[in-house]
Amino acid sequence: MPWILYRSDVVAARLLFTLLHELGHHLIRHVDPDLLDTVDQLAGPAGTPENTEELLCHEFAGEVLIPTSMLDAVIGAQRPEPRHVAMLHDASDASWEAAAVRVAHRLAGRGAVVLIVRLASWLLGAIGRAASTVA
Secondary structure, eight states: OOOOOTTTTTTTTHHHHHHHHHHHIIIIIOOTTHHHHHHHHHTHHHHHHHHHHHHHHHHHHHHSSOOOHHHHHHHHTTTOOOHHHHHHHHHSSSOHHHHHHHTTTTSSSOOOOOOOOOOOOHHHHHHHHHHHHHO
16 A cells, blocks of 8 residues: 655645645556656656656646646636636635646746735735835
8 A cells, every 4th residue: 555645734735736746656656657668758868757757747636636627618718817827726626836837838838827925914014124124
């Protein structure tokens, strides 16, 4: 029986992504050993199989949490927008980060999806006090 060890003080949605990611490693290495050959082929002669396996496990976890069918239903052929990240987050068990990554995959060209997390009021106060002492 395989074991996956994790920290219990992590946000549940982030923990779920991590557990699915680690399950991906288990599936590649133990359920179908031929998948290791596929990872090597995907990496190519100049690539690193370890990095390719990491990307595949990220994709696996993302697909389980926010399936392509859900992406299609929410975004469709539209240009990705910030509201799509919120819609996918609210419609799934995915973390904000996982929803942002799935939306980023729909960008037509180079680009990024950036999450801005609201700072705690005590931190904002500390930043304000530090800025006023510099000025």
